[in-house]
Amino acid sequence: MKNKLLSAVLLSASLLVSACGDDAEESTGDEEGCEHLQEGPAVSVTAAVSGTGPAVSNDHKRYDIALVDVTGGKGGAVSFAVAEATDYVLFTSAPVPVKVTNGSGATVEFEESTNSSTLCSDIQGRHIVPLTVGTHTLTFGPSTLSSVSLVIEESGEHDHDHE
Template sequence: MNKKLLAALLMSTALLSAACGDDEEPEESVDVEGCEHLREGPAVPILATTTGTPPLVANDHRRYDITLVDGSGGRTGSVTFAASEATDYVLYTSADVPVSITNGSGAAVAIEESTNSSETCTEIKGRHVVPLTVGTHTFTFGPTSAASVNLVIEEASHEGHEH
């Protein structure tokens, strides 16, 4: 009986390692996760700001439902994100709205790759890959005619990712 238990445990470990290990197409698996959270949440309502300290968002398997405010040229607003490691992050949005990113000292951070769709699912209307350093960054949305935008943040690499 102990041999069967050990064999089952080893098989489970191998399956889990395969499920969360290096995929041949890691971007696709990241898109699957981003899409899942855009669809299903869990959702956290956030009111973006154009003044003061913007509210904090995270890459914590949540969808942030961000309400934008009236600004110059349309609806706009900012949120902050504290990157815990220097890596590429993927920002998924439910609306095709302009996104700009600055680091903690206010310098612009270039977006490496940006598209307004994904073959993975129709909920993804914005997919932005951005290299971030450790520290706090500001994401600014708009100007746009959209009243709100949903945001999911995922690390581009799933190495060490746990479900």
């Protein structure tokens, strides 16, 4: 009886450890990002042609961003005030180009970027970006689309010491 209990405990522990391992890269919050893309709650904003634009946040909301006329099509900018330096995942509802710049205007390179998720077909863009404390600008476009939905999540619920 003790051996069966020990086996069950070890099996459970190994499943928990593996759930935080390799799958973390694919899941990177895809479940939560998908849920908010599908169900909201939603906040509508209109992107700015120039400057930092209206504020968006990682507050478990979907931001429905109306894109404006820019060179080459539709696009625009929104601002994201970062309170904690860590990796963030930008989930978009469409494969609209997105660029992130920091407060001094320098481009912040994505650690990973894809236009799909095996867990959710509503995710048409998933961009993992390391951000420092301060306000960043997210610039969308140019695109042929007139809007894009955005959900921002911290990368994983496990803090892997990004300080």
